Amino acid sequence: MDKYTDLIHQTFDFPTEEFTVENNELLFNGIPLMDIIKQYGTPLKLTYLPKIGSQIQKAKRLFNESMQKLDYKGTYTYCYCTKASHFSFVMEEALKNGVHIETSSGYDMEIIKALYKKGKIDKNTYIVCNGFKRERYRQHITEHINNGFVNCMPILDHLGEIDYYKEHVKVKAKVGIRLASDEEPKFEFYTSRLGVRYNDVIDLYEQQIKPDDRFELKMLHYFINTGIKDTSYYWSELSRFVHKYAEVKKVCPELDTIDIGGGFPIKTSIQAEYDYRYMTEEILRTIKRICNEEGVPEPNIFTEFGIFTVGESAANIYSILDEKLQNDKELWYMIDGSFITNLPDAWALNQRWPLLAVNHWDKEYRKIQIGGMTCDSQDYYNSEMHSFQVFLPKIPKGEPLYIGFFHTGAYQEQLSGYGGIKHCLIPSPQHILIDKDENGELKTWQFAPEQTSEAMMKILGYEV
Template structure:
């Protein structure tokens, strides 16, 4: 009999640092998932908070080691981009690690204000204000600067944005400029809609920033949609950006920082396949080499890691409700949730995550398709990152099978509209938080129960 455990051990170098199996049951970062299921039931989303801190410390370590190795003269600053997950427990865990914040909308500023009131940050924190800004976003940025948040830095996204700050900001202010990067060659358009054209940057500085003594251009920012990857496209865009930094630096002495937007990727399969240390060193080498060629000092470096910070901290756990054989060869496992409503990137971007059975590792495996509970034909999952198929254990008679999708901590609640209306009114699952106490023992609590019908009805305007 071909057991599920044999399949996993033959396919991957298993167990891994985060996935282990005891008594045919899966552990995730040392968490006995069957114990969580027995306590809370399914469907559930869980977030393991210590993973957030460990990811931040890993990235800081990559840059520290690379800067020491290369004798890099600039400093490194880690920012968390709030759009990856706005939850308070994510922000507060991340901020334990001496990090800074990148925002992308006006309401983000209200989160920053709430964190300040709780004493989680002070007025020296860097707030890198990105995005195309409506008036209220620009208003709140101006208020923060005027109230003494000395490192609240608007990143100019278009030529007219600074006009508002000239009218409303009363004190000396650091600003940045986002450069409009070229998209991947296969993209539907050539240049990003966000940022200022390369050819307009020096004119923007010389005509609108330099003449006003309140404003100091400190940062150039660029963002690559694909994130940091070892591709000719990535290195070409980075080199182009650093050359522009050097050009602007020569006319703007106070410019001393670059922000490398688009962060490290996370594991989309069980096995690690990304050399973070190598990529960090290559980025610094590229910056170093071009700055030496251009005769300018090496800049300080900011990064904005969102997915990398929070993605690998979370998992979605489901029960298999039943199985359905729909023709001679297509066997469906139906879950007590929905991909469209719970993991929308699976539907919208064909995103893959590590998928593992939680129990029954000693049972025979079979090829299956996984179906969600909505009536939409697109609510399915039938391939893994390493394979165009999905294999899971056979379901024993009168015994439940549980499965987990892992590294689901970034963007999924934001994209699915957490707490709002879902397709076919499939509810948001309960959310369980897991931490360690001072003795290193796991502690769990429910952040939010499963979304109720009453909350949906109220949103839809029905009396309840």
């Protein structure tokens, strides 16, 4: 009999740092998942808070060690992108590890106010304000600057944005400029819709920023949608950006920082396939080489890590409700949730995550398709990153099978509209938080129960 455990051990170098098996049951970062299921039931989302801190410290260590190795003169600052996950427990866990913050909208700034009120940040925290800004966002930025947030920095996204700050900012202020990067060759557009054209940057500085003593151009920012990858496209865009930095630096002495947007990727399969250290060193070598060629000092570096910060901290756990053989060969396992509503990137972007059975590792495996609970034909999952198919254990008669999708901590709640209305009114699952106490023992608590029908009816305007 070909057991599920044999399949996993033969396919991967297993066990891994985060995935282990005891008594034919899966542990995730040392968390006995069956114990969580027995306590809380399914479907559930869990977040293991210590993973957030370990990811931050990993990136800080990589950049600081690589800077020392290469004798890189600039400093390194880690920013967390709030858009990856706005939850308070994520923000507070990240801030414990000395991060700064990158925002995307006016409502983000309400989070900044709340964090400051709770003493989680102070007025020296960097708040890098990105995005195309409506009135509310510009107003919040201005209020923070005028109230003494000395490192609240609007990143100008178009030529007219500076006009608002000129009219309303009353104190000295730092600003940045986002450069409009070229998109991937396969993308539908040549140039990003966001940011200022390369050819307009120096004119923007010399005509709009330099003449006003209140404003100091400190940062150039660019964003690569693919994230940091070892591709000719990535290195070409990075080189073009650093050359432009050097050009602007020669006319703007106070400019001293670059923000590399688009962060490290996370593991979308059980096995790691990414050399973070190599990429870090190559980024630094590229910047250092071009700056030396151009005769300008090496800039300080900011990175914006959202997915990398929070993605690997979370998992979605489901029960298999039933199995259905729909023809001679298409066997379906039906879950007590939905990909479209719980993990929308699986549907919208064909995103893959590490998928493992939680129990029954000693049972025979079979090829299956996984179906969600909505009536939509697209609500399914049938391939892994390492394979064009999915294998899971056979379901023993009278016993439940549980499965987990891992590294689901970034964007899924934001994209699915957490607590709102979902396709076929499939509810948001309960959310469980897991941490360690001072003795290293796991502690769990429920952050939110499963969304109720009453909450949905109220949103829809029905009397309950």
